Amino acid sequence: MMPSDLPQFTIRIDPGLLAKLRYVAEYHARSANREVEMLIKKHVEKFEQTHGEIEL
Numbered sequence: 001m002m003p004s005d006l007p008q009f010t011i012r013i014d015p016g017l018l019a020k021l022r023y024v025a026e027y028h029a030r031s032a033n034r035e036v037e038m039l040i041k042k043h044v045e046k047f048e049q050t051h052g053e054i055e056l
Helices: 015-027 032-051
Strands: none
Touching: 015 032
16 A cells, blocks of 8 residues: 555644654654554554454
8 A cells, every 4th residue: 555545544632742742753763643653553562462463
């Protein structure tokens, strides 16, 4: 899938928290979007370690 073909997800977030997220993302040389994607991926992996693989 091309990045432009990926589904979009909108989130409401406190401006201060968003600024901190952008800071962390820049530290990791990522976009804020990529940083959020990595955090979600790690969260899902941790969930699956505890509860088993999510079958879709």
